[in-house]
Amino acid sequence: MTQKFRRVVTGHDSNGVACVESDQYAEHILQRPNRPGVTLTNFWLSDSTPAEYDGDVETCKGPFILHPPTHGSAFRCVEFLPENPEVLAKLDGPSAFAEMGAGANIVEGARHPFMHRTDSLDYAVILSGEIYMLMDEEDVLLKAGDVVVQRGTNHAWSNKGTVPCVIAFVLIDGVTTTNAAPESSKGIPSR
Template sequence: MQHREFRRVVTGHDANGIAIIESDEIATQVLERPNRPGVRLTNFWLTDQTPAEYDGPTETCTGPFILHPPKDGTVFRCVEFMPEDPEVMAKLSSEDGAAAFAEMGAGANVVQGGRHPWMHRTDSVDYGIVLSGEIWMLMDEEKEDVHLKAGDVVVQRGTNHAWANRGTEPCTIMFILIDGVAKAGEGKGIPPR
């Protein structure tokens, strides 16, 4: 099974304010790591302010590949999950997850002793759309786990979670991550930061 490449088209304006295509090419900010086997992330666009600037640079996906969106910003990305190998997964721990996430600036976001090596949380509101395949979204307790299929959507709001492809086909999910905050002392189950 092979990961796919994504064509990314970016619009803009010419000097006269006429709508044009500024870029039409394969998305190049991609992250695959041996310590997170079978997963590939592709970034399409980042913003670093709200409201977002729509007539700024033609390319925003430069620099290090970071899990979180920029402060007051967003990330538009795709994550492809190949089926998990149970033998490989049995040998992994949350320490392995922390090492993998540290490469994306988020080692501290891994849940130590979590139910899955890559159980983590982000300080963001994430919109996820399952494009193909199926996947399990694991939560703190097994009774809360949910099986998602193509066409399903998730609004993930800063909770502990992990993605587990227990099927036989790749799963592709599009994500938009929006920088978020939690009101101190409010909400359910918000762990201390």
């Protein structure tokens, strides 16, 4: 069963008094057959840095895109159910990422069908369960309480365990100052 997340958004009333402007379950959710067992839930999207903090109460509108907005950020959780290797071997990573506007981010010929490289700085906190972060040549087991600073590298998430893993992410639109993109990565724009 997919975890539901209560999202509380604060603001100010007409007298400038701090208040809760929205208190409801997050509704900007993506689940798809091309990536079974993975649910993404957006909480907040910002399209500028510095971020506007007194605008709309609802920023998660329109299609669900993997990337944060240009010059902005995305705050979300992703739930990864345990993987079934037989099902995983039959999945189409490029199609799954294309559904999120990120078809060019998939790493062709990688050791996992969802190996990808984003052009963002991502902060991740493992909230529950455990998961492997697969890199080009190494696997890192992450458990609840561990944090990751993902800096535009090739990676995939693989839940080889028996319980769901939930990860909180803050994705920040990024730029590169080097040409560190490996030949296996394609289409990653440098802004």
